[in-house]
Amino acid sequence: MMASCIKLDPARGKDHLDNMTNADTKIAVIGAGIAGLSCARTLTSAGYDVHVFDKGRTAGGRISTRRNEQGLFNHGAQFFTARDPEFAALVEQWKTRGLIIEMSEQPAQLGTPDTTPPATRRYTGAPAINDLARSMAQDLAVHCGIEITRAEQIRGKWLLSDRAGQTIGPFDHLAVALPAPQTASLLTEVRPVRTAAESTAYAPCWAAWFTTKAALTTGWSSAFIADPVLSWAARQQTSNTQTGFVLHATAEWSADNLELERPDAARRLVEAFQSLIKTRIDTDYLRGHRWRYARVTKALGQDCLYLNDRRVGACGDWLRGPRVEEAWLSGRALAIAIIEDG
Ligand SMILES: Cc1cc2nc3c(=O)[nH]c(=O)nc-3n(C[C@H](O)[C@H](O)[C@H](O)COP(=O)(O)OP(=O)(O)OC[C@H]3O[C@@H](n4cnc5c(N)ncnc54)[C@H](O)[C@@H]3O)c2cc1C
Incomplete structure (x- = not known):
């Protein structure tokens, strides 16, 4: 039977959390983005033996920061944002603990038509956005650098295989917190999840980040951009002698140029930025990253998916919508579905 967990009931979930001791139940969470971390934190608080696996070097997924001698680059x-009351309450706690800050300025708008979403409270990590994920991963058993290539259920238990060929498990429950295409290919045999994942869609995004010795006076620290190439630019934290920016391409440009080599894509974004701010930019450090699954353009419209009879579920932004907040809520919803299943 599939529980689609359309309604999230935080109060019920919390009652469960207060009363559970489940140390003998082993749960694997695949993916340590916001959804996987949210799911794992809720399950760990309920006393389950939770193991999180991520192919990346660190937890966070698309909440990502490059740190090096040039500075911090949230790419x-x-x-x-925090629209949901439960998430907003957690955001207040994160703020009090100094894990995040509220952005003091609204981003500027460059070009027309106006692409700025309505003014709202926006939060970011302190000092880097990935610090939030690092903090969420603390006290959890997060195993990074492990790419799960196969998940199979044998006599009711889940066994995982990784790219290095090792078998991991067995687990009583499996929570998959990956972008939809990766969920569909991992759970090919779990048809309801695969079909749901295949019905959603993402837009890609090319990102570039650079430093230059020039001051680059812009009058703003971040901006939404109406332009054929660029959609966003934001100043980054760099050393005193450097100026650093992250640039994001539009979804359309990213899709049209998806297979460019990283240096080429990065160079083209900087050229577009030069034209936009009408200032020559001599970069002394420049990198690019292709986010193949950046923003959800068609979500499923459910909090999470959970199949009680298979003890497997899926969460992530593709369930609810294209935001950090939606990913967090989806992960939490899946944890509650697992807890309610017992
Ligand atoms: C360029 C860009 C800009 C964005 N801007 C905003 C914004 O301003 N505001 C906002 O709210 N949202 C924004 N988003 C969207 C937001 O980042 C996502 O909605 C959210 O972070 C998704 O979290 P998630 O946990 O669902 O997925 P992810 O963060 O993608 O996490 C999935 C994790 O699974 C891991 N993984 C994948 N395959 C495997 C495997 N086989 N085995 C093990 N691990 C695997 C990945 O390494 C990753 O860590 C942006 C996204 C991008 C890319």
Whole structure:
């Protein structure tokens, strides 16, 4: 039977959390983005033996920061909003603990038509957006650098295989917190999840980040951009002698240029930025990253998916919508579905 968990009931979930001791139940969470971390934190608080696997070097997924001697570059999600009351309450706690800050300025708007979403409170990590994921991963058993290539259920238990050929498990429950295409290919045999994942869609995004010794006076620190190439630019934290920016391409340009080599894509974004701000930019450090599954353009419209009879579920932004907040809520919803299943 498939529980589609359309309604999230935080109060019920919390009652369960307060009363559970489940140390003998082993749960695998695949993916340590916001959805996987949210799911794992809720399950761990309920006393389950939870193991999170991620192919990346660190937790966070699209909440990503490059750190090096040039500075800190948030090249994935830039900020997040908190519309849901439960998430907003958590955001207040994160703020009090100094894990995040509220952005003091509204981003500027460059070009027309106006692409700025309505003014709202926006939050980002302190100092880097990935610090939030690092903090969420603390006290969890997160195993990074492990790409799960296969998940199979044998006599009711889930066994995972990784790219290095090792078998991991067995687990009583499996929570998959990956982008939809990766969920569909991992759970090919779990038809309801695969079909649901295949019905959603993403837009890609090319990102570039650079430093230059020039001051680059812009009058703003972040901006939504109406332009054929660029959609976003934001100043980054760099050393005193450097100026650094992250640039995001539009979904259309990214899709049209998806297979470019990274240096080429990065160079083209900087050229577009030069034209936009009418200032020559001599970069002394420049990198690019292709987010193949950046923003959900067609979500499923459910909090999560959970199949009680298979003890497997899926969460992530593709379930609810294209935001950090939706990913967090989806992960939490899946954890509650698992807890309610017992
Ligand atoms: C450029 C960009 C800008 C954005 N801007 C914003 C914004 O301003 N505001 C906002 O709210 N949202 C923004 N988003 C969207 C937001 O980042 C996502 O909605 C959210 O982070 C998704 O979280 P998730 O946990 O569902 O997925 P992810 O963060 O993608 O996490 C999935 C994890 O699974 C791991 N993984 C994948 N395959 C495997 C495998 N086989 N085995 C093990 N691990 C695997 C990945 O390494 C990753 O860590 C942006 C995204 C991008 C890319």
